[in-house]
Amino acid sequence: MDGTAGIGRRGLLAFGAVVAVAACAPASRQAGSEKDSGQGGAKDKVRTDPAPLVRRFTLLGPLSDVHWLGISSGEDSRMSVPGPIDVRVVGVARLEAGTGAAIVAVPQRDFRPGQPARVPKKLAALLPKGAAWVRSEAFNQEVTGGRYTGEFYVDAGADRVYFDTVDPSVAASTGP
Structure with a gap:
């Protein structure tokens, strides 16, 4: 050689x-x-399209006055590693009239007062002032179906919902 x-x-x-x-x-x-x-690009913009949320959060029913963000984890980190990226989907929306009260009225859900944490700055001003948020671990589990993590806060009197989820998947019954 x-x-x-x-x-x-x-x-x-x-x-x-x-x-x-x-x-x-x-x-x-x-x-x-x-x-x-x-x-x-679009990742910096507060989105107002309800369709992606309705497909993922079917128990909430029709949504309107929607404001949400899709935030990639590690997006601002210099140490991010190539590979699968988790997306935090967080926002606020109006429920159809009477839906908030109907969701909260189910006794097995055991809703309790709670306040959303880690609200992104771009959404903080869009949250209703004086909202009476309640949350339920049982309802969180119902909405996510155990497929992803998520928290849902409901203001029954104003028919509003605040959601904070990671990688919310489309419910099997709604198609792709």
């Missing part, structure tokens, strides 16, 4: 290592500056 094959192999391995590291590196400063200037 004359040594050139070893150098070629080492060079190829070094090149592969550089490519692998580059693939894991954070986005360029130029791409980041677009996000920082407030001209970023």
Whole structure:
């Protein structure tokens, strides 16, 4: 062996290592500056489309006056690792008239007073002032079906719901 094959192999391995590291590196400063200037994509925008939520939270019924965010975990972290990303779906919506009272009236759900925690700044101003939020572990489990984690706060008098979920999946009965 004359040594050139070893150098070629080492060079190829070094090149592969550089490519692998580059693939894991954070986005360029130029791409980041677009996000920082407030001209970023849909992930920065408060969404108002109810369809994705209605498919996922079928027990809530029709929703209107919807304001929500889809926040990728590790989005702002320099240490994020390529791979599956959890998405936090959090927001507030109006329920159909009388739905809040009907949800809370089921005795097995055992609703108790509670306040939403970790409300994103972009949604805080959209929460109704003076809301009488109640929550129930049993209702959370009913809505999520054990497929994902989530908390649901209901203001029965105002027919409003606040939700904070991670990776909410579409209910099996609603299709893709």
